[in-house]
Amino acid sequence: MNFIFSIKKAIPFILVFLCFSCANRKEIVYYQNIDNLQPKAASSSYEIKIQPDDLLSIIVSAEDAEIAAPFNLKSVAVQSPNRLDAVTSQQTMQLYLVDANGFIEFPILGRLKVSGLSRTEVLQMLQDKIAVYIKKPIVNMRIVNFKVSVQGEVLAPGTFAVDSERITLIEALSKAKDLTIYGKRDNILIIREINGVASYNRVDLTKADFIHSPFYYLAQNDVVYVEPNKTKINGAKVGPNTGVLISITSILITLITLIISTSK
Structure with a gap:
């Protein structure tokens, strides 16, 4: 009894x-075969490609500011309430929106195709075209709405703005406070849109080989999904x-x- x-x-x-x-060690630990990985130089030349719906800040300058002025969008006044319920006006630089077909409307130069080009390629194209009008133009450009989203079994899921134009998968997961103990580390899903078509790709964080994969660096608007494990x-x-x-x-x-x- x-x-x-x-x-x-x-x-x-x-x-x-x-x-x-x-769970056993093979399911949890990252970079398990890193000691056996062949050394390879980091891809310092990696650049993301411009996509439709990107917002671009493009500023053209030259020795004579007045000559460069027509090649820049005019600033606009944006009104906003302050703490005393009064309305204040602030000058804000206009941005270029890449349309669904990959074009922007550029002052003087007109309609330009930028989708699918890297930042370096866009800068070179603009410098060549503007050089017809201005001697030695200086062109600066950045994507101002670069963001990635992290979902699933992470401690802090969300959408994260990226200040630079390069972010690795590891950095994105770190922004989300890393995987929970229930996150499936060998089957990370990355959803990426390429030329208007969504692609679905899997990454195994337990194998260090992914460092050399095309998905080590994320592109703007990538979605990272961490699947829950069997437990x-x-x-x-x-x-x-x-x-x-x-x-x-x-x-x-x-x-x-x-x-x-x-x-x-």
Whole structure:
């Protein structure tokens, strides 16, 4: 009888252990084969490509500011309330929106195709075209709405603005406070739009090889999704029914106990 009573008391702990058994090292640790990875120079020349819906800040300058002025968008006055409920006006530089077909409307030069080009290529194109009008023009450009989104089993999912024009997958996950213990590290999904077509790609963080993959650096508007592992899925599936399962098991143990007692 004491043996059966002991089993009955241990049932909840056995169920919890089965539902939340420990993951092994291969499922958790990053860069496991990094010591065997062949050395390769970092891609310092990596550049993202301009995409439709990008907002570009482009400023043209020259030794004579008045000559360069026609090649710049005019500043606009933006009104906003201050702390005293008064309205203040602030000058803001206009931005170039890359349309659905990949074009921008540029002063003097007209309609220019920039989608699919790198920042260096766009700058070279603008310098060549403006040089017809201005001697030694200086052109500066940056993407002002560069962002990536991180979803799933991370501590702080969200959409993160990127100040520079280069961000790695590891940096994006770090912005999201890293994966939870339930994140599936060997099957990170990256959703990327290329020429208007969404692509779906998988990355294994447990293998260091991904450092040399095309998805080590993220592009603007990339979505990173961390899939939950089996422990999390099983926990979510069994969790709401655990109480019922324990009750049924307890009833069965009680019935077995009564049968044994009656048969004696």
